Amino acid sequence: MIPPEQSAEFVCQMEDVLQLYTSFDNPRYPLVCFDEASKQLVKETRTPIAAEPGHPERYDSEYERNGTANLFMCFAPLHGWRHVSVTNQRTCLDYAHQMKYSYRHIG
Numbered sequence: 001m002i003p004p005e006q007s008a009e010f011v012c013q014m015e016d017v018l019q020l021y022t023s024f025d026n027p028r029y030p031l032v033c034f035d036e037a038s039k040q041l042v043k044e045t046r047t048p049i050a051a052e053p054g055h056p057e058r059y060d061s062e063y064e065r066n067g068t069a070n071l072f073m074c075f076a077p078l079h080g081w082r083h084v085s086v087t088n089q090r091t092c093l094d095y096a097h098q099m100k101y102s103y104r105h106i107g
Helices: 004-022 092-106
Strands: 033-044 063-076 081-087
Touching (some): 033 092, 063 092, 081 092
Antiparallel strands (some): 063 081
16 A cells, blocks of 8 residues: 555656656666565475365365475566566575676667
């Protein structure tokens, strides 16, 4: 929820970003979007309860932590290109490699 006192500024900045997505494609300055997310990996500890007529398969909420993984997501909306890399860590060097990979494939 956006606080009312900040909504006008937020909408203004959002419109600037959205304008980029509809701007002309400049080969010298391609629009490449980049995001990253850390995800917890979990493992089921109990066998799911099988589906029955009128009831979907059910899972217990208990799980075993099974580490983490990092997702790097790059896409170039004006080129119809996207790439996702899954890594064990999220270091400055990992980030730089993803930027270099994106530039080589779009730039």
